[in-house]
Amino acid sequence: MATTVPATTHRLPAARDLLRSNALWLWLIVATGALFRLQQFVVNRSFWHDETLLATAFVDHGFAQLIFEPLANNQAAPIGYLLLVKLVTVLLGSHEWTLRLVSLLSGLATLPLAVAVARLGFVSFAARATLVGLVAVSPVLVYYSTEFKQYQGDVLCTLLILWLTLRFRPEQHRRDALWLALVGAVGIWFSHPIDFVLAGSGLALWLEMARRRERAAWLSVNLVGLVWLASFLADYLLALRGVPQNAYLAGFWATSFAPIPPATLADLHWYREAALGLVYLGFLQMGTAFREVLPGWFSGPVYALLALTLLGCVALAFQRVRAAAMGAITLMAVLGASSLHLYPFRARLILFLVPFVFLALAALVQQLHELPLQRAAPWLAAGLAAGVSWMPLRLSLHYVRHPHNYQDIRGALQYIADHRQPGDHAMLSSWTYPAYSFYAPRTGLGDMPSFVYQPTANEVHNIRATVRRICQDPASGRTWVLATNQIVANNRAFLEALQTTSPPLFTLPMEGAALFLHDFRSTEFCQRYRSTLPPPGR
Structure with a gap:
């Protein structure tokens, strides 16, 4: 057998x-x-x-x-x-x-x-x-x-x-x-x-x-x-x-x-x-x-x-x-x-x-x-x-x-899109603007106004000049400040100048970026420039 x-x-x-x-x-x-x-x-x-x-x-x-x-x-x-x-x-x-x-x-x-x-x-x-x-x-x-x-x-x-x-x-x-x-x-x-x-x-x-x-x-x-x-x-x-x-x-x-x-x-x-x-x-x-x-x-x-x-x-x-x-x-x-x-x-x-x-x-x-x-x-x-x-x-x-996410601009803008109100606008540097322009239409923010500033050595001037433009816009409401890691990590002067102008209503730290929600309209600085606007119809 x-x-x-x-x-x-x-x-x-x-x-x-x-x-x-x-x-x-x-x-x-x-x-x-x-x-x-x-x-x-x-x-x-x-x-x-x-x-x-x-x-x-x-x-x-x-x-x-x-x-x-x-x-x-x-x-x-x-x-x-x-x-x-x-x-x-x-x-x-x-x-x-x-x-x-x-x-x-x-x-x-x-x-x-x-x-x-x-x-x-x-x-x-x-x-x-x-x-x-x-x-x-x-x-x-x-x-x-x-x-x-x-x-x-x-x-x-x-x-x-x-x-x-x-x-x-x-x-x-x-x-x-x-x-x-x-x-x-x-x-x-x-x-x-x-x-x-x-x-x-x-x-x-x-x-x-x-x-x-x-x-x-x-x-x-x-x-x-x-x-x-x-x-x-x-x-x-x-x-x-x-x-x-x-x-x-x-x-x-x-x-x-x-x-x-x-x-x-x-x-x-x-x-x-x-x-x-x-x-x-x-x-x-x-x-x-x-x-x-x-x-x-x-x-x-x-x-x-x-x-x-x-x-x-x-x-x-x-x-x-x-x-x-x-x-x-x-x-x-x-x-x-x-x-x-x-x-x-x-x-x-x-x-x-x-x-x-x-x-x-x-x-x-x-x-x-x-x-x-x-x-x-x-x-x-x-x-x-x-x-x-x-x-x-x-x-x-x-x-x-812990996957790489050096600058989570998409996540930041998606958060704005989910929480925006009428009159809201964005404030960002020219360094951040290319990412903003790429992602804004993809996150439903293509119609949201933005105020872009060119970074210089004088951060106080940057902030005040940009906020002045915001104040002079009668349609402007709240301001979403988008800061990428270059600003958050290397430019604390920017944040200090921003906060002394108006403390943020809301702060959202993110991977490689941060969001700050401000409302400059009630500040003394903004009222001074709003008072210079001509009356409606003139």
Whole structure:
């Protein structure tokens, strides 16, 4: 009689093998990163200031205007990115989530691409998991996957060119060169800093093929460079030519240009800040990356991460010369452009360099794994991988529980819409007005009058001049003062001047914003100016 073996005895070894599969764990890391991004996207936070500047400059433009006309509000974005977002909004409407959808898809696409790069670059699972894990859980990459800006697309382009560069083989140079030429030429229209990445890729391959005397492959790399150059020149003539001449942008980023050659101790200090800022950006940046130097850059953990990154660069140079050369040339190209005041080296504009930082740390993990310590080496590698991944993972987990909402303008205006009375109007600064103009029609406040003032150093003058205009309007009733975080956090003088004119009837603190309800009509200040109004009919 034949005996039947219970099915569980077959399933248990299969399940055990599956759990031991390195590929499974890599894809679980990818799934975790995807969940982080999708969760922040579903929250659908309000646009913050820069997003509303781009949105108000974008939504009323057609395809031709986006190609041939510069954006208003001193905004600059790649033409390809703008056209792709425009296509989405034409099909699905102009909402926060449709304007951010391209960024989300870019963020999701970086995850499997990081797996592909890790498999080409490293042998050990610990090193591969380090690269994939850091890309997946980096809080700044999660955040920019859900912002209406092009910076997550810059990261995607960096990883894509890095992958194509690592897989380039002389024996299949025609196929590999074709893909590099096509992807690079198209990517130039979707990312501004990809030009630096292409310089790193092209020159690294050109030097390697020349050194190895691979003449056919070397000629293919030359042709690739010509294709990229033609695409860059077309993009420059059509879109990029006016960006460096924008006086507002040049002034805004004035402290972010590299001093080359460094001539003073202050110049050397700039490079220290830049290095710490880049590491901080990849690991610890929470939310929008502003241009200001942050105190957190100079903390012990950031110095430790910078030291590990530098060691990783050395390890990468021994393990993957091509990747190390590409990263070094890319960095030199960015710094060179920065020294010419053509590209700021700071904050979100260097987000595209973060994958190179993660690549260096993965190389250091690989180096530890290869130490001749038998059993200890894998544990050291795993320990370093876990240590460098824990800091960004902790922050991303925090934002799962407390999602980003830097300026909840939509929530503030919705509250006004739910509690407004006839004659009510809004008072806000010109800094807040772009967000107000974007959200007012979407919250039913398109017909509500607003009084906008231009912030100056004299806040008392700002308040009194604006309240005087309100008092001189015979139809004005209560005043809803909308203050964004720039005012609440950095401009207490504004609030003090407002409250001494008339104490608020109501205060509503919100995430990144605050509402104050005032009624200036009965104040002595307002009565003085109301008495100067001419009688009705005159």
